[in-house]
Amino acid sequence: MENNVGMITPSGGATTLAPAQDQSLQPPNPDLAVQIQHLDYFFGSGDLRKQALFDINLALPRGQIVIMTGPSGSGKTTLVSLIGALRTVRQGSLRVLGQELVGLGERDLVTVRRNIGFIFQGHNLFESLTARQNVEMSVELTGQFNTKRAQAEAMLGKLGLADRVGYKPNALSGGQKQRVAIARALVNHPQLVLADEPTAALDKQSGRDVVTLLQTLAREEGCTVLMVTHDNRILDVADRIINLVDGRLASDTSPDGYLQANAAVTC
Amino acid sequence: MWKRTPLALLNLIHDRRKFLTSVGGVAFAVLLMFLFSGFKNALYDSQLQLLERLNGEIIMINRLKTNMFVPRAFARRRLYQVRSFEGVEAAYPLYINDANWRNPETQQTRPVRVLAFNLADPILRIPEVSHYLADLQLPETALIDTNSRPEVGPTIAGIESELSERRLKIIGTFTMGTDFASGNGNLIMSDQNFLRYFADRGPEEDPRSFATADLGLIQVTPGFPVDRLVETLQAALPNDVLVLPRDGPEGFVIRERRYWEENTNIGFVFTLLTSMSFFVGIILVYQILYTDVADHWAEYATLKAMGYSNLFLLGVVLQEALILSILGFIPGFAVGGLLYTVTGNVTGLLFQMTWGRILNLLGLTFVMCLVSGAIAVRKVQATDPAEVFGG
Numbered sequence: 001m002e003n004n005v006g007m008i009t010p011s012g013g014a015t016t017l018a019p020a021q022d023q024s025l026q027p028p029n030p031d032l033a034v035q036i037q038h039l040d041y042f043f044g045s046g047d048l049r050k051q052a053l054f055d056i057n058l059a060l061p062r063g064q065i066v067i068m069t070g071p072s073g074s075g076k077t078t079l080v081s082l083i084g085a086l087r088t089v090r091q092g093s094l095r096v097l098g099q100e101l102v103g104l105g106e107r108d109l110v111t112v113r114r115n116i117g118f119i120f121q122g123h124n125l126f127e128s129l130t131a132r133q134n135v136e137m138s139v140e141l142t143g144q145f146n147t148k149r150a151q152a153e154a155m156l157g158k159l160g161l162a163d164r165v166g167y168k169p170n171a172l173s174g175g176q177k178q179r180v181a182i183a184r185a186l187v188n189h190p191q192l193v194l195a196d197e198p199t200a201a202l203d204k205q206s207g208r209d210v211v212t213l214l215q216t217l218a219r220e221e222g223c224t225v226l227m228v229t230h231d232n233r234i235l236d237v238a239d240r241i242i243n244l245v246d247g248r249l250a251s252d253t254s255p256d257g258y259l260q261a262n263a264a265v266t267c
Numbered sequence: 268m269w270k271r272t273p274l275a276l277l278n279l280i281h282d283r284r285k286f287l288t289s290v291g292g293v294a295f296a297v298l299l300m301f302l303f304s305g306f307k308n309a310l311y312d313s314q315l316q317l318l319e320r321l322n323g324e325i326i327m328i329n330r331l332k333t334n335m336f337v338p339r340a341f342a343r344r345r346l347y348q349v350r351s352f353e354g355v356e357a358a359y360p361l362y363i364n365d366a367n368w369r370n371p372e373t374q375q376t377r378p379v380r381v382l383a384f385n386l387a388d389p390i391l392r393i394p395e396v397s398h399y400l401a402d403l404q405l406p407e408t409a410l411i412d413t414n415s416r417p418e419v420g421p422t423i424a425g426i427e428s429e430l431s432e433r434r435l436k437i438i439g440t441f442t443m444g445t446d447f448a449s450g451n452g453n454l455i456m457s458d459q460n461f462l463r464y465f466a467d468r469g470p471e472e473d474p475r476s477f478a479t480a481d482l483g484l485i486q487v488t489p490g491f492p493v494d495r496l497v498e499t500l501q502a503a504l505p506n507d508v509l510v511l512p513r514d515g516p517e518g519f520v521i522r523e524r525r526y527w528e529e530n531t532n533i534g535f536v537f538t539l540l541t542s543m544s545f546f547v548g549i550i551l552v553y554q555i556l557y558t559d560v561a562d563h564w565a566e567y568a569t570l571k572a573m574g575y576s577n578l579f580l581l582g583v584v585l586q587e588a589l590i591l592s593i594l595g596f597i598p599g600f601a602v603g604g605l606l607y608t609v610t611g612n613v614t615g616l617l618f619q620m621t622w623g624r625i626l627n628l629l630g631l632t633f634v635m636c637l638v639s640g641a642i643a644v645r646k647v648q649a650t651d652p653a654e655v656f657g658g
Binding site for chain 1: 272278565571575
């Protein structure tokens with residue numbers, strides 16, 4: 001049986017494991033886009049219950065570009081999907097853009113997601129819609145139907161696709177499709193962008209271009225970017241690199257520090 | 268609403284070939300429903316063609332004549348009794364008998380139904396009959412139904428052949444149609460000619476005379492309540508006859524239809540076939556919608572991640588279902604209408620496309636697509652946006 005002595009989380013949720021740890025929570029900090037404290041996450045239930053994340057503590061200041069690396073199965077994707085309000089969190093504290101996600105129901109999570117830009121490994125564009133229409137689908141969430149066309153075209157223009165707005169995904173190259181996906185994620189000017197291996201399906205040059213564009217726009221908009229990647233060639237765009245191993249934060253450094261540490265290991 | 272990107276429509280028509288196949292599938296299911304329900308209605312409607320042309324508000328029959336198939340006559344003097352009642356404008360007898368007609372081309376004999384009446388009486392609401400009243404007074408003459416089955420042979424004026432092994436000349440035509448009781452076709456002749464053919468047909472057949480009639484038609488004085496007169500007549504007359512209004516829920520026409528509904532498998536068989544087409548349609552549309560959702564699950568999941576609710580995605584799938592049902596109904600209806608005409612000509616049955624039936628099937632098509640949509644939506648709702656991460 002689990003230990004019943006554990007403390008009650010702010011949401012009034014389940015009891016926690018590891019009662020010996022220091023579970024005191026910092027007060028909410030408005031300068032942080034993401035504030036994670038003592039976050040545990042489990043998959044499955046009963047005998048199959050498996051812990052994926054162990055006591056994660058992480059603070060992402062607004063405007064920072066953060067790259068998260070780590071081996072497969074280390075929990076990167078799980079952590080990103082938790083920050084993206086795509087899964088229900090029960091233990092610890094997870095604040096995204098000032099909103100506590102622990103204990104929120106599905107309907108509230110949907111509202112939180114509207115303030116986050118998502119970029120996936122696949123572009124996930126509707127083949128039946130043109131580039132502009134795909135981006136407009138995002139604008140329609142804000143109800144700005146009258147200006148959606150202008151907004152979509154402006155954002156596509158910033159990504160160098162001004163002459164491709166009427167093309168369907170089949171007529172675009174891989175890099176162009178991923179840029180449309182970025183336009184879709186950024187068109188509503190989210191304060192937080194979550195990207196999952198955005199360059200995995202692209203060749204070196206397109207990947208580089210896409211990431212550089214993402215970096216430029218993020219600086220312009222002042223938004224926080226959290227990017228999961230295995231791609232060592234794009235680490236230089238980051239302000240900070242986080243390494244996750246076996247569900248625990250293993251390191252948290254600047255790009256230079258990360259490279260040196262890694263060089264020491266490999267040499 | 269209209270300012271939204273029409274995602275449902277664009278998703279449907281994106282792949283032209285798949286879209287046409289889908290619409291064709293729905294149209295086929297609609298066509299099958301039209302055809303099977305059409306057969307059911309045609310078999311019923313055909314039974315009533317003669318009944319609806321009877322020119323009298325009240326019908327008198329032998330109590331044992333539960334349907335038009337039963338050859339029971341009643342005493343004609345009952346009609347004379349009826350004439351004395353207040354509200355009765357006129358009362359006429361109609362004589363009906365089956366007889367063998369020789370096809371003048373193949374020389375084969377086929378049973379047909381002979382309708383006979385006093386030519387002075389306006390018995391049937393068939394406009395063509397009035398043109399031939401003078402010629403029909405000649406002996407051994409008759410009119411033939413142009414909607415008779417092909418076995419009867421050519422149905423044109425001038426044909427000479429045999430009825431009950433006695434010469435008969437066709438002097439004109441009328442248009443009605445066959446039913447279960449009419450054999451292969453209908454003939455109309457005068458009551459005088461009726462006696463020539465049926466008064467003495469040898470020892471094996473019952474002789475017919477003017478003493479008995481098969482149907483009595485009673486015309487009601489304009490403004491006189493029909494229902495009250497029916498009650499009065501039925502109460503005053505002996506129980507050997509049954510007096511019924513022609514129309515209305517308890518009327519003669521409905522009674523005939525009800526008889527065939529309750530005593531044959533027509534309704535069961537064709538309703539079963541119609542509902543099978545309905546379920547085939549559900550499965551078909553479900554396949555189409557499910558494939559769309561399954562093929563685009565990453566895109567739909569992305570929409571969910573972006574902040575679209577389940578309700579929105581449900582709306583997209585239901586819109587696709589609705590578009591399919593409307594676009595599939597139109598060709599299904601068009602081809603169905605064509606087949607009604609063709610099948611009507613081949614079988615001699617009365618295929619009627621009424622507004623009520625069209626709307627009924629349109630409604631069924633909507634339900635068909637919405638049910639499949641509702642099943643397919645479960646797939647969308649089960650789509651977990653967290654799964655798009657990490658691909």
